[in-house]
Amino acid sequence: AQSVAQPEDQVNVAEGNPLTVKCTYSVSGNPYLFWYVQYPNRGLQFLLKYITGDNLVKGSYGFEAEFNKSQTSFHLKKPSALVSDSALYFCAVRDVRAGGYNKLIFGAGTRLAVHP
Amino acid sequence: KAGVTQTPRYLIKTRGQQVTLSCSPISGHRSVSWYQQTPGQGLQFLFEYFSETQRNKGNFPGRFSGRQFSNSRSEMNVSTLELGDSALYLCASSEDREGDTQYFGPGTRLTVL
Numbered sequence: 001a002q003s004v005a006q007p008e009d010q011v012n013v014a015e016g017n018p019l020t021v022k023c024t025y026s027v028s029g030n031p032y033l034f035w036y037v038q039y040p041n042r043g044l045q046f047l048l049k050y051i052t053g054d055n056l057v058k059g060s061y062g063f064e065a066e067f068n069k070s071q072t073s074f075h076l077k078k079p080s081a082l083v084s085d086s087a088l089y090f091c092a093v094r095d096v097r098a099g100g101y102n103k104l105i106f107g108a109g110t111r112l113a114v115h116p
Numbered sequence: 117k118a119g120v121t122q123t124p125r126y127l128i129k130t131r132g133q134q135v136t137l138s139c140s141p142i143s144g145h146r147s148v149s150w151y152q153q154t155p156g157q158g159l160q161f162l163f164e165y166f167s168e169t170q171r172n173k174g175n176f177p178g179r180f181s182g183r184q185f186s187n188s189r190s191e192m193n194v195s196t197l198e199l200g201d202s203a204l205y206l207c208a209s210s211e212d213r214e215g216d217t218q219y220f221g222p223g224t225r226l227t228v229l
Contacts, residue, residue, distance in 0.1 A: 032215060043120075043206055043220040051215040090159065098164075098172045102147050102210055102218055106159035 002027045004093050006107035013081045014115050021076040021110045023091030032094035033074040034104065035065055037087050044090065050074060061085070081114045088112075117143050120209050120221035128227045134195040137224045141188050141209030147171075148190040149218060150182060153204040162205075165190050166212060194226075202228045 003026045013019045025031055032051050036044040048059025050067045058064045065076045074091060089110050095103040121140045129135050141148050149172075150162040161174040165184035182192040188209070194201055204225050208218040 034217070036220070041225075043122075043222045044208075046217050046219060049215075049217060092159075095161075095172075100147065100164065100166060100171050100212055101214055101216060102149050102164050102166075102208070102212065103161050103172045103174075104149075104151075104218065105161070106151075108158050 002093065002095055002097070002105055004091050004105055004107040006089075006091055006110045008110050009108075010111045010113060012113050012115065015083050016080050019078050019081040019085070019112065019114070021089050021091075021112060023074045023076065023107060024072050025074060025091070025093045026072065027093050027096060029096050031074075031096075032101070033065075033067065034092040034094075035059065035063070035074075035076050036090045036092065038090065038109075039087050047076070047089075081112075083114050083116055086112055086114045120207055120219055122205075122207050122221040122224050124224060125222065126225045126227075128229065129197050130229050131197055131199060133197050134193060135197060135226060136191055136193045137205055137207075137226075139190045139192075139207030139209075139221060141190070141207075142219055145209035145211055145219075146188055147210045147212040147218075148184055148188060149208045149210075150190070150192050151206045151208065152176075153206060153223070154202075159206075162192065197228045199228050202226060 035047040055067045091107040092104040149164040164172040210216045
């Protein structure tokens, strides 16, 4: 079965410290992986994606993610956290069984809290 | 380009009523997908429309339906509302090329009393 797991409900980090939000996936074939962020009372904002190529993907607002095929992981990282990064983060994978490219399977989300 | 827009932003309905939500995709985007977000179930795919045809469907009862118009705008309808339908309904659009990103609207918050 295709799935995405975000093992941490919440991640706490001090401002200025590096942050990591974890994501593992299970999908047949080559995965298309995405990270989105959601602020209170807002929709999802796209951060970055892995389709093919370099395993280190750079995205918006200084975020990056590393695709690791052997560990089936796609962890989101940022070298120096800001208080404004506090939000709900979602990892998603394209459902390869679906027609087209637009059916996403989401993880449960990880709440990131950055403390001053 | 303007982003994905959804109307209305907030809705309050009572059980048994029906509701229609609207989504206008980014200009040029032909694919529109709908997702339901709840605290208990998280983000779940409802359905996707492409060129006025439903291409994919999630695991929701037939009370949930949708359609897409020739200008790619989409509507979803929920009939005979239940308390459990209270959720944030998110619409996303993309150009539908391999590897494309889906861009999400701000959502419609539906409360069923």
